[in-house]
Amino acid sequence: AQKITQTQPGMxxxxxxxxxxxxxxxxxxxSYGLFWYxxxxxxxxxxxxxxxSYDQQNATEGRYSLNFQKARKSANLVISASQLGxxxxxxxxxxxxxxxxxxxxxxxxxxxxxxx
Amino acid sequence: xxxxxxTPKHLITATGQRVTLRCSPRSGDLSVYWYQQSLDQGLxxxxxxxxxxxxxxxxxxxxxxxxxxxxxxxxxxxxxLELGDSALYFCASSVEEEGEVGETQYFxxxxxxxxx
Numbered sequence: 393a394q395k396i397t398q399t400q401p402g403m404x405x406x407x408x409x410x411x412x413x414x415x416x417x418x419x420x421x422x423s424y425g426l427f428w429y430x431x432x433x434x435x436x437x438x439x440x441x442x443x444x445s446y447d448q449q450n451a452t453e454g455r456y457s458l459n460f461q462k463a464r465k466s467a468n469l470v471i472s473a474s475q476l477g478x479x480x481x482x483x484x485x486x487x488x489x490x491x492x493x494x495x496x497x498x499x500x501x502x503x504x505x506x507x508x
Numbered sequence: 509x510x511x512x513x514x515t516p517k518h519l520i521t522a523t524g525q526r527v528t529l530r531c532s533p534r535s536g537d538l539s540v541y542w543y544q545q546s547l548d549q550g551l552x553x554x555x556x557x558x559x560x561x562x563x564x565x566x567x568x569x570x571x572x573x574x575x576x577x578x579x580x581x582x583x584x585x586x587x588x589l590e591l592g593d594s595a596l597y598f599c600a601s602s603v604e605e606e607g608e609v610g611e612t613q614y615f616x617x618x619x620x621x622x623x624x
Binding site for chain 1: 510539541543550551553556558563564566596598600602604609610611612613614615616617618620
């Protein structure tokens with residue numbers, strides 16, 4: 393079964409430090425995509441970063457990088473130089489082909505709190 | 509701002525009633541997805557439409573239905589509402605070429621539904 397697991401319900405980080413949010417996935421499909429989304433307290437879902445299953449290099453987007461370890465089926469999000477505005481829920485998601493369409497499967501999320 | 513719009517932002521209604529949630533995708537996006545976010549179930553895929561046609565169906569109740577119109581906006585209809593239907597309903601859109609897993613889904617701000 394296809395599944396995303398985020399084992400850290402909540403995490404704290406000091407402002408300006410780096411933090412890693414864990415994500416493991418399970419799928420038997422060779423082709424899949426991995427995403428991270430941020431959900432602030434206001435509720436919207438903000439796309440952060442994407443990694444394809446065939447991508448050779450880890451994805452980076454500004455302060456966000458994705459540590460993709462295919463053999464371990466992990467796709468951890470690294471946020472460098474944390475800012476107070478990074479406090480939010482973070483969701484790891486996997487895209488799979490489904491009934492000729494696509495859907496995202498989400499993990500349960502990690503709540504990140506950045507301390508001043 | 510993702511470019512995806514949803515109305516209304518908040519909806520309060522009573523059990524047994526019917527409501528319609530509306531979504532306009534980003535300009536140029538042909539696929540619309542509906543997701544439900546609740547405390548007990550997390551983020552769950554409901555249904556996907558591509559260029560007016562139903563493409564994939566997830567954990568959508570029979571009391572719920574959706575459609576995508578020729579101008580590509582979509583509506584999610586929820587009927588015979590129960591207390592457990594209270595949730596945040598997201599619409600997302602993507603360009604989505606058939607068979608692709610790498611298309612990013614951009615989320616609207618959501619409609620927060622409260623059933624009393």
